[in-house]
Amino acid sequence: MIHVADEAKIACSCFAFGETELRFESRDRGWLSLLHRRYRGFEVPSRSEAFVIRFEPMATALPPDLVSPLAPRLESVHCRPTAKGYRVRTETCEGEIDLSARTALLRGPSAMYPLDNLLRHLLPLLWEGLIAHSALVEDGARRGFLACGPSGAGKSTIARLARSRAFSDELTALRFREGRPESVALPFWNARPGSFPLRAVLHLRHARARHGLARISSGESLKRLASQTLWPIWSEEAMARVFACLAELATEVPAYDLSFVPSEDVWSFIDEEVP
């Protein structure tokens, strides 16, 4: 639901990305309605302690290669520290993040991709753990499988084959709570809210003929996870925090190399083979 705030017809909507609550404010109702389509299921009541992102639409045309205002469009992001936070700039949009005031101002075309690019840098700064380029699938017993790998490795495919057990197919937030690994689905790209203790990490790759599963060492798992982590590279403090979480994840959670063919039986195979 879009709420109309008092201030000069600015409307707002609030969503939860894990336990990070973001309140989006804008005069652009069309943009706010895009949020509701993209983040469907992640809406929460507006709360005063939420991090506020205010969007100001720029009167520029959408990039011609953009199929829809909802479509992702990855642009090179230039980020530099400021007195209060960070200034983020891409080819077509710009943002100011004020970490102490817990606000951000975003300017760009009235589409979702400027926000995608801002969140890619903001969320790792706000989350007390790490954000992995991975799908999250529940194992049927309220524990989570983290399925990760670079673009093309099969995250979307493995999530699609998991059907109702899939919770996200692109980004998952991870942290340790009382020493136990917890995974949280983030609303990218096809996702629904869910949070589970983590059972295993699956490092994905495609197979030509048959499924295969092999345990890998904690060191190997860390190397692979390191390249699939959203590193908050502009903050040394946040980098150190993410690194601590990554090392704990690689040490504490069993990891496997999963080669799979995109067939319906892949999750039966995983359920049987992963101890």
Add this chain to the structure above:
Amino acid sequence: MVICFAFVEVTQSRIRKAAGRSSSEEGAMGLRRAAHVAWRRVGEETVLIHLRDKKIYVLNPSGGFFWHGLDGSRETEQFLFSLSSKDRLPEGASDWIEAFFGELRKADLVEVDSGSMARNAGALPEFPLAAFVPPELIWQQELRNFGASCSFLPGESEPCSSVPTT
């Protein structure tokens, strides 16, 4: 005894050379882990991240032994002494160790602590392997907020390529 002293002198000379120091600078030779490096032991390996250069490094178990000992309170030669006393140093070992310290310095992972020699060196942990293995930086990678992602939203974006990633 004469042989032992000769070995020590040659070793000290080599390490001074590797570190780019002369014997006149002796007393300022305590290498320590740089403050801008975070590190953890993960399994048998030791993982470092250079927080300023945004790079991650992995050391083999032997490299981890030397890294853990780099607390600034000891001369680098002491590593050799601790190993040589156990007859674990094959010929050429000092060269490998020098090269390893050189790599750490080149990657800006260690720094020289000029005041460190006033402190007492603690005991080194036991070398983790049965035989000497050259310490090495075995893997490194630049850290990034990755920028490429397949992102298919039915009806809103193009389907992802199904080309397997190698």
